[in-house]
Amino acid sequence: MFTDTASAPQWLLSSWIRSCQAAGAQANEPELVSVCRDLLDRWAQPNRTYHGLKHLVDVLTHVDELAEEATDPNLVRLAAWYHGAVFSAESKLAYANAAGEDEVASAALAREQLLGLGVPEEQVEKVARMVTALVRHKAVKKDSDCSVLVDADLAVxxxxxxxxxxxxxxxxxxxxxxxxxxxxxxxxxxxxxxxxxxxxxxxxxxxxxxxxxxxxxxxxxxxxxxxxxxxxxxxxxxxxxxxxxxxxxxxxxxx
Structure with a gap:
């Protein structure tokens, strides 16, 4: 298990940069690295005993495994980065059936950060829609990218x-x-x-x-x-x- 950002695989950063640039990001590399570090810090929070960095790595790995079935694998990879970026297991949320990965808040974060990196709005909205679809852990009909993300998330x-x-x-x-x-x-x-x-x-x-x-x-x-x-x-x-x-x-x- 990866318990902090220092123990995360080194390929995560380069994979993030490639996916952002493939999606059309206009930001320079230091800006891309800064956002990646923020996301890694989020995934490495100590309360995430399952939904942590290892889960992120596993989902990205399974996206790669299913990539041939995706229309735009790089957008699916970005959605994987964001699908559980916002997380809480607090009792109040748990009893309200709202604990765990907060897909709605994670999609909002994706919009904020990816737009800030100069990713075109149309691409950003595709990422956000995939993230939000995970509220139900059920793929949107006839959306191959969403299907790949949902299957990668459930692969465990x-x-x-x-x-x-x-x-x-x-x-x-x-x-x-x-x-x-x-x-x-x-x-x-x-x-x-x-x-x-x-x-x-x-x-x-x-x-x-x-x-x-x-x-x-x-x-x-x-x-x-x-x-x-x-x-x-x-x-x-x-x-x-x-x-x-x-x-x-x-x-x-x-x-």
């Missing part, structure tokens, strides 16, 4: 079982201040909603990840259900009863 779901287990522990650590029952109930709701989707990934290349992702989610659902039954002393409760969701949920998960 197809991890090998050991890494997936570490992912779930990192998510819990981000919300360590939330009581166990409240956290487990909310997380179970998210997992169950994901499993209710007919497909988890939108791009052709990522469709191969679906089986592994479902296996991980089913494992987590079973573990969370068992834990919640124990916490609530409801050994016979169904998942629908535990979550308050229908047996075939279709609503998107909250980030």
């Amino acid at each position: 779901l197809k991890s090998d079982p050991q890494r997936y287990s570490l992912y779930t522990k990192a998510i819990r650590a981000e919300y360590a201040h939330i009581p166990a029952e409240d956290f487990v109930r909310a997380r179970l709701r998210i997992v169950t909603r994901l499993l209710g989707r007919p497909q988890l990934f939108s791009t052709a290349a990522a469709s191969a990840w679906d089986d592994a992702a479902r296996q991980n989610l089913e494992w987590e659902q079973a573990r969370l259900s068992k834990e919640l039954r124990s916490l609530t002393d409801s050994p016979e409760a169904t998942i629908a009863e535990l979550t308050g969701l229908s047996s075939e949920p279709t609503a998107p998960p909250q980030s």
Whole structure:
């Protein structure tokens, strides 16, 4: 795990500069570097045990993996940089279902910084729209760039079982201040909603990840259900009863 900007891969800076310049940025290199440093500082905040620098690196890596399916991969890369640039796990936001990556505020930051770097407004708006789409973690229909970003962000779901287990522990650590029952109930709701989707990934290349992702989610659902039954002393409760969701949920998960 990258715990501070000093431990971040060196290629991040050059990748950022290339993507900005490809998008039409008119700023000089020191200005581009300054904004990159600001973004790295945001991603390196100590409260980000999962949604930190490593997550940013993973999303950018998966964008590269799916880049052939994007119309403009460099805009997708910029959207990846911004998709969780604003983040909070505060209790007040968590109980309002507004914690985690703040896609709306992150999109606003993208507009402010990219316009300041001289990126054309049309390009900036494309980036902002992709970032905002992650509120629902569901790709916009017929938008291949958005599909690539959403799939890259959800790619952790197809991890090998050991890494997936570490992912779930990192998510819990981000919300360590939330009581166990409240956290487990909310997380179970998210997992169950994901499993209710007919497909988890939108791009052709990522469709191969679906089986592994479902296996991980089913494992987590079973573990969370068992834990919640124990916490609530409801050994016979169904998942629908535990979550308050229908047996075939279709609503998107909250980030």
